[in-house]
Amino acid sequence: MGDSPPISVLLGSGGIATDERRQTYRDLVAAHFRDCDSVLFVPYASHDHSSYTSRMQEFQGPGGPTLVGIESLGDPLAAVNQMQGIYIGGGNSFLLIRELHERGLVEAIRDRVLSGVPYLGVSAGANVASPTMMTTNDMPITLPPSFDSLGIVPFQINPHYHPGKIRFMDGDELVEHYGESRAQRIAEYHRTSDTPVLGMWEGSFLKWYGSTGCLFGRATVFRKGEDYYRLSDGSTINSCIEKVTG
Amino acid sequence: MGDSPPISVLLGSGGIATDERRQTYRDLVAAHFRDCDSVLFVPYASHDHSSYTSRMQEFQGPGGPTLVGIESLGDPLAAVNQMQGIYIGGGNSFLLIRELHERGLVEAIRDRVLSGVPYLGVSAGANVASPTMMTTNDMPITLPPSFDSLGIVPFQINPHYHPGKIRFMDGDELVEHYGESRAQRIAEYHRTSDTPVLGMWEGSFLKWYGSTGCLFGRATVFRKGEDYYRLSDGSTINSCIEKVTG
Numbered sequence: 321m322g323d324s325p326p327i328s329v330l331l332g333s334g335g336i337a338t339d340e341r342r343q344t345y346r347d348l349v350a351a352h353f354r355d356c357d358s359v360l361f362v363p364y365a366s367h368d369h370s371s372y373t374s375r376m377q378e379f380q381g382p383g384g385p386t387l388v389g390i391e392s393l394g395d396p397l398a399a400v401n402q403m404q405g406i407y408i409g410g411g412n413s414f415l416l417i418r419e420l421h422e423r424g425l426v427e428a429i430r431d432r433v434l435s436g437v438p439y440l441g442v443s444a445g446a447n448v449a450s451p452t453m454m455t456t457n458d459m460p461i462t463l464p465p466s467f468d469s470l471g472i473v474p475f476q477i478n479p480h481y482h483p484g485k486i487r488f489m490d491g492d493e494l495v496e497h498y499g500e501s502r503a504q505r506i507a508e509y510h511r512t513s514d515t516p517v518l519g520m521w522e523g524s525f526l527k528w529y530g531s532t533g534c535l536f537g538r539a540t541v542f543r544k545g546e547d548y549y550r551l552s553d554g555s556t557i558n559s560c561i562e563k564v565t566g
Numbered sequence: 567m568g569d570s571p572p573i574s575v576l577l578g579s580g581g582i583a584t585d586e587r588r589q590t591y592r593d594l595v596a597a598h599f600r601d602c603d604s605v606l607f608v609p610y611a612s613h614d615h616s617s618y619t620s621r622m623q624e625f626q627g628p629g630g631p632t633l634v635g636i637e638s639l640g641d642p643l644a645a646v647n648q649m650q651g652i653y654i655g656g657g658n659s660f661l662l663i664r665e666l667h668e669r670g671l672v673e674a675i676r677d678r679v680l681s682g683v684p685y686l687g688v689s690a691g692a693n694v695a696s697p698t699m700m701t702t703n704d705m706p707i708t709l710p711p712s713f714d715s716l717g718i719v720p721f722q723i724n725p726h727y728h729p730g731k732i733r734f735m736d737g738d739e740l741v742e743h744y745g746e747s748r749a750q751r752i753a754e755y756h757r758t759s760d761t762p763v764l765g766m767w768e769g770s771f772l773k774w775y776g777s778t779g780c781l782f783g784r785a786t787v788f789r790k791g792e793d794y795y796r797l798s799d800g801s802t803i804n805s806c807i808e809k810v811t812g
Contacts, residue, residue, distance in 0.1 A: 334745070335743070336744075337744040367754075411754075414706075453706070454706050454708075456705070456706065458751070459702070459754060459755060460699070460700050460702065460713060461700055461755045461759070462700075462758060463713050466709065480743070483736075484734055486732040486734050486743070488729065488730055488733065489730055494733070497581070497726070498580070498582075498583040498726070498768055499581065499768075505704070506705075508657075509705060509707045511613045511707070512708060522743065522744055522745075
């Protein structure tokens, strides 16, 4: 058996809305793409491709990678096969996976990433790195031909994870909401699937190397039939999302 | 043109978790099904059909209707065509609409309700009363053959609606969540659809008569390209979710 090529995947939960989180994002992203002259940005989770690409280029800051929007290139498939890095941004996962399937890019991106091309996915872009997009939080505004996704990590990601029930402001009053918690929704998913789910708290990142990964920030692990548990910052995990160290 | 038959549809947002909301539910449901000896209960949004039917029978209280679970009858289609009332309960909308399509019940339920059979839908059961299930909040744990739904009201329902961003408890601390608000998600829906959306606050109900309806509780109206606005308790609305009185 030959050596597998090294895999370099960085997944972000999203919610990168504080100075500290933005700095973590910029440090991790700059390091992740340090060997890339430019990176293919895939804005398909949004309806406004070119403006989204522009916004994300600004968001990188001065030390960040140069992004090339896939919408600016004539042949998306050729772009996937030629660019030195791939970044799929957030938005609506249903829209994103429909576009990826309709343009025939799912296998191409998977093959490139498994051959060592650095991949970054944030929010919807992290969700679709999973075997399926079934653990998204998004609204099904369009029906994709399939929920099958990139499968470049062997477990499901639930981005923007939060524990417990939610609350909201009803005028000046903070009130309880009685909809399902994320844990309840993930338990519903586990009624028909055995794949473990990594609930990534907002602002967290996972660096994945192909069979192990390292967590920056917090995450909660859901395995079918077991109690869920939290992973702390710096944890190292394996393909079953079992904690190796940390 | 002949007279259209009277239509009797009651939709509940869900979140029926306080004594006041339970009482409102029981009063409205008992009146809604007052002419029915028994009502067909459809528990397909849940994985445990018979236990869900039992729980919902208990939830009705002593003055409520007698529920007959569709899972207890040999022929679901015949049951839809024979029973005097239909009640679709909450759970996961993707699971629910997949079951309804696979069992060939979507048109049958629509036809029965449009011919005057009283319909009650709560949470997922209110969502699927819409033309499509695209404004659900649920997790896509299964891929249905279509998002097309019952279409017994001419607008979309977003159940468990809440305004603004959410908060959650991180240990003892109440913190902000940066995921999309419902209004942002519904705006995404309106990028590809013109159908107005009724965001029903938890505990609210809508009684629909075919071309007008009356709101019990609060709701927020989303019309493509317009500012959204709130409806107050007792509002009467038309098919475009325009306020007629109240």
